[in-house]
Amino acid sequence: DKTRRGILNQLKAIVGQGPLNQAAVTEIESLLLQADVGVEATDYIISALQKKLREDVTPPEEAIAFLKEILRHMLDEPLQKSHKPSFAPEKETLNIWLITGVNGAGKTTTIGKISHLAKKSGYKCLIGAADTFRAAAVEQVKVWGTRSGVEVIANPGKNTDPAAVVFDAIAAAQSRETELLLVDTAGRLQNKKNLMDELTKIRRIIDKKAPNAKIESLLVLDATLGQNGLRQAEVFSQAAQLSGVVLTKLDGTAKGGVALAVVQQLGLPIRFIGAGEGIEDLRPFSSYEFVEALLSG
Amino acid sequence: MFEALSDRLETAWKKLRGQDKISQSNIQDALREVRRALLEADVNLQVVKDFISEVEAKAQGAEVIAGVRPDQQFIKIVHDELVQVMGTENVPLAEAQEQPTVVLMAGLQGTGKTTATAKLALHLRKLDRSCLLVATDVYRPAAIDQLLTLGKQIDVPVFELGSDADPVEIARQGVERGKAEGVNTVIIDTAGRLQIDEDMMAELARIKQTVQPDETLLVVDAMTGQEAANLTRTFHEQIGITGAILTKLDGDSRGGAALSVRQISGAPIKFVGVGEKVEALQPFYPDRMASRILGMGDVLTLVEKA
Numbered sequence A: 001d002k003t004r005r006g007i008l009n010q011l012k013a014i015v016g017q018g019p020l021n022q023a024a025v026t027e028i029e030s031l032l033l034q035a036d037v038g039v040e041a042t043d044y045i046i047s048a049l050q051k052k053l054r055e056d057v058t059p060p061e062e063a064i065a066f067l068k069e070i071l072r073h074m075l076d077e078p079l080q081k082s083h084k085p086s087f088a089p090e091k092e093t094l095n096i097w098l099i100t101g102v103n104g105a106g107k108t109t110t111i112g113k114i115s116h117l118a119k120k121s122g123y124k125c126l127i128g129a130a131d132t133f134r135a136a137a138v139e140q141v142k143v144w145g146t147r148s149g150v151e152v153i154a155n156p157g158k159n160t161d162p163a164a165v166v167f168d169a170i171a172a173a174q175s176r177e178t179e180l181l182l183v184d185t186a187g188r189l190q191n192k193k194n195l196m197d198e199l200t201k202i203r204r205i206i207d208k209k210a211p212n213a214k215i216e217s218l219l220v221l222d223a224t225l226g227q228n229g230l231r232q233a234e235v236f237s238q239a240a241q242l243s244g245v246v247l248t249k250l251d252g253t254a255k256g257g258v259a260l261a262v263v264q265q266l267g268l269p270i271r272f273i274g275a276g277e278g279i280e281d282l283r284p285f286s287s288y289e290f291v292e293a294l295l296s297g
Numbered sequence B: 001m002f003e004a005l006s007d008r009l010e011t012a013w014k015k016l017r018g019q020d021k022i023s024q025s026n027i028q029d030a031l032r033e034v035r036r037a038l039l040e041a042d043v044n045l046q047v048v049k050d051f052i053s054e055v056e057a058k059a060q061g062a063e064v065i066a067g068v069r070p071d072q073q074f075i076k077i078v079h080d081e082l083v084q085v086m087g088t089e090n091v092p093l094a095e096a097q098e099q100p101t102v103v104l105m106a107g108l109q110g111t112g113k114t115t116a117t118a119k120l121a122l123h124l125r126k127l128d129r130s131c132l133l134v135a136t137d138v139y140r141p142a143a144i145d146q147l148l149t150l151g152k153q154i155d156v157p158v159f160e161l162g163s164d165a166d167p168v169e170i171a172r173q174g175v176e177r178g179k180a181e182g183v184n185t186v187i188i189d190t191a192g193r194l195q196i197d198e199d200m201m202a203e204l205a206r207i208k209q210t211v212q213p214d215e216t217l218l219v220v221d222a223m224t225g226q227e228a229a230n231l232t233r234t235f236h237e238q239i240g241i242t243g244a245i246l247t248k249l250d251g252d253s254r255g256g257a258a259l260s261v262r263q264i265s266g267a268p269i270k271f272v273g274v275g276e277k278v279e280a281l282q283p284f285y286p287d288r289m290a291s292r293i294l295g296m297g298d299v300l301t302l303v304e305k306a
């Protein structure tokens, strides 16, 4: 199967050891498009590559190395700027991580995984169950709380105001000297104005009620997503003041290439990847691994 | 964001002014724009390639209609071909000769299977078809609770055996129960699974083998990217699907996955999900979907009037 042969072998089959030609560049372009990198970001990458090819005679190995460098640079760029490279809650102070995203992206599961990791790492942890809308959402996050041994603050009433739950959860976190409060929110599509306003309100309550807390606002993106991912990042960024991204479902064959465009255009670092439904299936993001997987076909 | 295809084609067709036929040489720029638009709408690259060569063949030698700009006429050819590929008409849900009709839901994680299970039941109830829902997702935390809650909302019974039972056995007994109670349709919700997860795919195959469904619906998220083709191919080859439901169309995705799903499986998209609530299910209309994928609407009416 052509797609499983690896990009380097594919290019060698086209140009041998000789310099890269247009056919080989087209092959790289196809690979990027099929990884959901998107037309615009692909154009950007291909023109950078072509510029290099015009300057030097470039055999396949070198071209691939250069391509990987471009991609890794795109992904690591936000860390060069304002965002700190290592990512962990600060000890002995309240950290609040707001987890947002469209429906079914993997928010609740990610919270389960992070709470487990944080607990194992010795943090005092709490979960706020602010998805008060979806059927059995609270039950779901409670199962995760039980699995990781982390308490869940929820409002037993039906269709209660999620902002009220967040308020209660922050109060609980403050009185218990919690170090990491994870806030699960309901899935929402970014074109639903009222739901995005609701999210803005949640964010505002966090800022107001916990002015000294270290706040991270993370967007959960499903690696299976196509180009709508970029739109999601734009709108959620506005509503929730995003500070990073979690890319889930990378255990499938989807590459999550839209994340490249998200990182580039919004300057948001990817912080974690989800690679399975189990509690341990969360890994810190590595641009090296991501790029290798992206180009593995 | 997306420039409407029609705007971009206008530029591509400037050079066509004064020409009265669409030919291979004057069509290339326009085809490139269509390719770009389809990729931006998340149609799978391979599907785009096949589609473009089909359009190229259809457009060859088409007379330019007086009073219609060639770019508009070209869009109509593209649009019609899209509608053609996506099945022209809406195909309703199967109904078995002998009750109960059995519907099996399948798909990747988080696409909307459980929600669609409830939505379908409500839809059928409005057609006076009684339903029983069967909860075979024993893996995802609170998946059974979710279906029970939805069942209660729409007043449709849910069959479950807890999360320690074997999904194949739950499905078998669920259909038995439906039969015994004279229910019109049994809808089986299943756990989300990756198409490369061999154990989970084998489980789904066993469920299908056991209950012999009249309808196996692949539930696909409209925001899916290039992967739509892969997942559809594998579900179709390993399980065999008879139709699809495209969910989350209330978003602002272009929904190019619809074209990939249809092209790869040949199975019709039967319904679309347009919201989180149980009422938010609609029949699938290929012409509306075609306009959405192309990011346009009014050009067609222009062409039709001419």
Ligand SMILES: Nc1nc2c(ncn2[C@@H]2O[C@H](COP(=O)(O)OP(=O)(O)OP(=O)(O)O)[C@@H](O)[C@H]2O)c(=O)[nH]1
Pocket (backbone or CB within 6 Å): A101, A102, A103, A104, A105, A106, A107, A108, A109, A110, A131, A134, A137, A185, A186, A187, A188, A220, A248, A249, A250, A251, A252, A273, A274, A275, A276, A277, A281, B109, B110, B140, B192, B194
């Ligand atoms: N294969 C795989 N499945 C995942 C991953 N993360 C989450 N899932 C699955 O995706 C589905 C949806 O996950 P949830 O955590 O419920 O997603 P959510 O964003 O909270 O969904 P809503 O609250 O309904 O918007 C579940 O079946 C999860 O088990 C992952 O990294 N890999």
Ligand SMILES: Nc1nc2c(ncn2[C@@H]2O[C@H](COP(=O)(O)OP(=O)(O)OP(=O)(O)O)[C@@H](O)[C@H]2O)c(=O)[nH]1
Pocket (backbone or CB within 6 Å): A103, A104, A134, A187, A189, B107, B108, B109, B110, B111, B112, B113, B114, B115, B116, B137, B140, B143, B190, B191, B192, B193, B219, B247, B248, B249, B250, B251, B272, B273, B274, B275, B276, B280
């Ligand atoms: N906006 C919108 N949300 C939807 C639609 N269909 C489902 N959802 C939401 O998408 C999320 C996932 O839906 P589920 O029905 O739990 O998906 P599933 O395929 O059963 O998920 P798993 O069982 O975990 O694989 C939930 O938040 C639903 O409310 C739709 O048509 N529009």
Ligand SMILES: [Mg+2]
Pocket (backbone or CB within 6 Å): A107, A108, A109, A131, A137, A184, A185, A186, A187
């Ligand atoms: Mg959730």
Ligand SMILES: [Mg+2]
Pocket (backbone or CB within 6 Å): B113, B114, B115, B137, B143, B190, B191, B192
């Ligand atoms: Mg489900």
